[in-house]
Amino acid sequence: MADTLPLFLAAQPGLEAALAEEARAAGFLDPRPVPGGVEITGTLQDMRRANLVLAGAGRVLVRIAEFRAFHLAQLDKRARKIDWAAWIAPGTPVRVEATCRKSKIYHDRAAAQRIAKAVTDAGAVLARGEADAEADEALRLIARIDDDLVTISLDSSGAPLHRRGLKTFVGKAPLRETMAALFLRQMGHDGREPLVDPMCGSGTLLLEAASMASGLAPGRARAFAFERFANHDPAAWAALRTPVVPPDGPPRFFGFDRDQGAITGATRNAEQAGVTALCQFACQPISALEPPVPGPGLIMVNPPYGARIGNKKLLYGLYGALGETLRTRFAGWRLGLVTSEPALAKATALPITPGPHVAHGGLTVQLWQSDPLP
Template identity: 30%
Template sequence: MSNITLIAIFTFGLESVVKRELQALGFKNLKVSNGKIEFEATVQDIPVANLWLRSADRVLLKLGEFRAVTFDELFEQTKSLPWEAWITADGKFTVTGKSIKSTLGSVRACQSIVKKAVVERLKSAYHTDWFAETGPEFTVQVALRNDVAQLTLDTSGSGLHRRGYRRQAGEAPLKETLAAALVQLSFWNRERLLIDPMCGSGTILIEAALLARNIAPGLNREFASEGWPAVGEKTWKAARRAARKAVDSTGELQLFGYDISEEMIVAAKANAKAAGVGSDIVFEQKDIRDLWIDRQYGIVITNAPYGIKLADFKEMNQIYITVNKMFRKKKGWSVYFLTADKKFPDYFKRSRPSRVRKLYNGAIEVNYYQYFGERPK
């Protein structure tokens, strides 16, 4: 079991970000498609990918892929896969599924067929008709698209956005994985000033600090495959030791977060402390309209209230007008604004957006407006 295929799953629009992350980790032969990247790996890479990927939602282990237009085909092909190489005799497994533009359109029926096929395979492999299901947990996924079935095991468990540091969150929190991507899609680096004037519970700045300190985002959480004998406890411990040694605590960071809500500032401080970057970020309660920017160069990355439940349109318009006043003449500042409101460019008069990316925060479609500033001299 030296060579395996892993699949990084992520929100649409982040293909380039996740690709760069995988390449930085040393993975090669990447197969990129919408919302996912397949890559060659070894068993030892399962902990590495889970611990280090910042913008991916989860890491799947690919067991097989084949054409299936009948339930018999789905059953027989699934049964032929080496499930016993991963699922233990006492393992407990569930099956999830989805079907897109496929003859086998009933997801529930496909899940049932796959469950039966895996059980039959395990019965034969372990020479038993009864399974205690008291051991490690496994999640099998059957995904059909255009009559091609892909069978995978979820190595992550909870989504990778669950870093383990969020103690409190706002009304519509930004997913940690998306926040990490926003930072990586900007011109920011650890030497530059970064401000979030509407920081909420601090997610963008915390993810920036984790990136700057080279802290693996999954270091303080558990993963489904930690309990899998095929991966091994020693493998996970070795990966965690290596991640801890890789932390870069040198130098000072220039990270500042502001929010009108005292409750959110308290939450942001608690979250940053839990993430291990509490001393790297300055949080302060302040209305964006009271901010005074006196630096010539810097980066702004912020996640605006979406205008849905969180604020009425008049309040949103005031925020846009304020941002325009703050940065219209500050050509040395790069401004990155995430919002679901497509009217934002009408208010930011400095220039047309240098780039606009359509992204998703969960099920909410948002636009990431990017205004590039002049290079620091």
């Protein structure tokens, strides 16, 4: 096995550059944004560390083989030359996925079957049926055949990395934790300035900011697929997982929502995440919003878009009220607003500009940013 291997950090389309910046800041060498994610080269320990510490990565894939194949028999022969035992212990359940694009091998299912046969003949067990989204114990093996080049990767993450294992309450149409973390990064937030979310829901933005401020690894509370790899080194993994030390206050991350149920749930989520000392929540409408501490600071908000929640026509008044409150009470603060509707963002009448389009649950959203408000 090579000392270093190609690794792929999956990202929401539109956030590849932000994830590359995070990976660079975390010390990963030469992160290269590509469509759908970021490519890096690293060791197995880098693979483990990427899963643990990168807040914006959706998955970490490790490339274990690459070769050309122009027909199924050739794919079968070359797949059998891979040292499967180095990665997959006998009896381990495996789920094989394949996609074919601009290749002489064009049948996804047939390609997956040939690779699955090579893997099971080496001792693995083929998983049956659809994957159980979070509890599935099967390792996920991904084959991509693009222009006759076969790339085979193992998913080292398992459940998607936005599932931190830190929340039991989930609000309506929340941001993924990975998206929240990268939007905070795009706003230049490093955890030191005060942060206000006027419509906090389950508290995702605040929990991500508080974890960042405390140096708490986003993957601190969950397990990963690589822990079931044949080459897993428990001692090396234990060396990465430093003890979690709960942060001290005073609070500097403030969440508000007019729904008391959301506030109760967000408070519970902060307790489970171990960041209660840094967060403070209160039930109140936009009209009651005031700076909870002297500014300047950052306002981050993910209001309803009217696409899945709320009547879009009625939301213009909500966005307008938000803009009026921030304009009259939050001079010097910066705003980051996430929405799928440019017309709603403009209804704030605030000097905000849109960032790249980002795919989000069947929608396309943008982060609208301001300089310090006048």
